[in-house]
Amino acid sequence: MTSRSVALAVLSVIALLGALTAAATTGTPAVDVEAGRRKAEVCAQCHGPDGNATAPGTPSIAGMPAFYTHWQLIMYRDGRRRDPQMTPFAERLGEGDLADVAAFYAAQRATARPASTDPARVAAGRPLAEKFHCTSCHGPRLLGQGQVPRLAGQDFDYLMKRLSGYKAKSASDLDGMMTMVAQGLTAADIESLVHFMASLPPAP
Ligand code: HEC
Ligand code: HEC
Structure with missing residues (x-):
């Protein structure tokens, strides 16, 4: 990859970020972190009660930017991202749940995963x-x-x-x-x- 194409890529990420921010701040209801905690109870068996997972291969989602989590959940739900464990849980989330769950995980403190x-x-x-x-x-x-x-x-x-x-x-x-x-x-x-x-x- 040339440094010019990387520079363009970085710029387009910044542009997308602006578009997502604008989309999220126009007319969407306020997110509810406490509701997110309840809605995320079913996720704890794999991701841990606070989003710090322990099983190798399962990502920790504590401290993840809320936009990132929100968009990945949309992609699992739409079938653009697939995983046999994750897809059924994303499919069960309603439209109003995604932002709450994403905000709950963003507010949790990430802890280090054991790695040699x-x-x-x-x-x-x-x-x-x-x-x-x-x-x-x-x-x-x-x-x-x-x-x-x-x-x-x-x-x-x-x-x-x-x-x-x-x-x-x-x-x-x-x-x-x-x-x-x-x-x-x-x-x-x-x-x-x-x-x-x-x-x-x-x-x-
Ligand atoms: C132009 C911006 C950009 C650059 C440069 C970039 N990334 Fe990323 N990275 C992203 C975005 C956006 C995502 C989320 C993409 C998606 O939807 O899968 C991502 C996702 C990832 C993920 C998946 C993480 C997860 O939680 O699933 C890994 C691993 C990663 N990047 C590693 C790297 C590494 C290593 C480099 C340097 C070699 C790098 N990235 C350079 C923008 C970038
Ligand atoms: C049965 C185990 C299991 C359950 C329950 C589960 N997940 Fe997952 N989750 C996974 C696995 C495994 C992955 C990694 C899959 C992959 O590689 O795409 C994942 C990936 C994710 C990712 C992507 C993280 C990243 O860094 O890209 C998010 C976000 C996520 N899960 C949120 C949730 C939420 C929210 C719930 C509850 C509604 C949930 N998960 C329930 C196993 C689970």
């Missing part, structure tokens, strides 16, 4: 996150923003599955940016980046 990261891989991954502009979209400490997810301290197996999925062009992708970014990564880059991301503190 290799210090040499972590050191190799750190400069790659700058080189491939991961930090331009996901934030300087990869904590996420707007429709861009938090990567810091996320489950190792899940990060590996998602990043490899974008590279293989088989992962769902809201705006196509990640599929484009991942094409420039080698298998070794992906491995190092996952060690690096999993080693970072998940909360500010």
